[in-house]
Amino acid sequence: MGGSMRLGCIASSFAFILFFGLIGLFVIPSLLIYGISYPFVKYPQDRFQYLSSVIYKIFFFSIPRIKLDIKLLEELPKSAVYVSTHQSNLDYPILGYFIQKYLIMTTMNFKKIPFISQVGHLIGIRHLDKNNLGNISDTYGEFEQMLQEDRNVVFFAEGTRGSGKGLGRFKKGAFRLAMKTNKPIIPIVIDGSADILAKGNFCFSGTKKANIKVQMLEPIYPDKFSNESDMLKYTHNIMSESCQK
Template identity: 35%
Template sequence: MIRTIWFYFSFLLTTLYVCIFMPIAAALDSTGKMVRYFGLFWCKSARFCSQIRLITDTDNIPTDTPVIFVANHQSQFDIPLSSVALEKALPAFMAKKSLQSLPLLGRCFRLFGNISVDRSNRRAAMESLETAAATIRNGRSVIIFPEGTRQEQLEELGEFKTGAIMLALKAGVPIVPVLIEGTGDILPKGRISLGTRKNVYITALKPISTEEYTVKQRNEFSDMLREHMNQKYMEMRACHKNQA
């Protein structure tokens, strides 16, 4: 309980600080460097305030080309912690539209270059994919959660939605699978108190080329990618189960 109270109190203060100064930074610095600094500061603060120990293996991240990171989704901690783990790429996130409506934080979400997705509107969702494709063409990597929402069952990955896979096939850039293990035990969907676990593991697998697949083969590609990631995830979870 003490850990939970400390987290919400300290992280709220950090969030207010970032929400006040990030818009000012955006107005003063057209390069975006200060905005990225404040965004990453917020993400690192989430880890610090929650007392999470983040163990990463991200040597497979390409540095010479934008990629699409495809990650599993367990918790609200996934966005800040994966940002820290993938700091050298610092990708833009594709996330649900409701995040933009959050007071103050929604504006910072947009300033950081993240892309909102309206899952209830097919046309708007396709426009989001085009925005993400433009972001990639401009040289910035993008990260997506193909499961679509936080998973409550943590023993294996959920089913992948093909909309996110279409982006990868249209963009024609490599996909880097990212496995997140541990966040669902700390702050699962539907709970506000932090669990006792502190270790979180984030691993980037080897890039996968999309050149051999077309958009018409999106279901085949999605099944292949999900099977590959699920196998590695289950091995990862089994290995770390007693090391939380």
């Protein structure tokens, strides 16, 4: 047990160094591209997100013990509210692997780490301060504007990381936003990321290869429901069924 834990910590330390090393390698050209394009395009962070997706692909390719099995839809709506399960901090780069032109909600506060905070903001991460009504209003206002301009917003359905053993209660924010903007919900089920880096752990669990399955389900359209609660319940049911398969 002790040897496995030590190997897990060595593996996760290597992954941590690799991940932030790649960010450091790409951040200068990314910032240059961002700075050059800033005066000419409305969303220069799209270039930053594209380079970030390259980082994520290199990262997962370079960690042989993580195998991603990603099943996406062949056709996607032009703009949507993506609602994902959440088991691990690995879920952030997994979603950034294939979603483009997005903002993603997090309750993790990066503001105490200035450089990480700034890079995270450029990538599209938005921190929600539950104790600050002004922050909540501004953040949802930005999300609504993004959707009105045919872009994407990403939520973790439960609002926090789960254990990977069934789904908890869903938060209403994503569904309220979808109903208000008449944009579809696209459910994403990530299963297996907790097996390698569970909530509360800083070391990889064990040393065996971990298979992380990512399943994108069919879009759910607001006009099929009378209110956000019915839409939430339906989404919870189909995501729960997918988790059990």
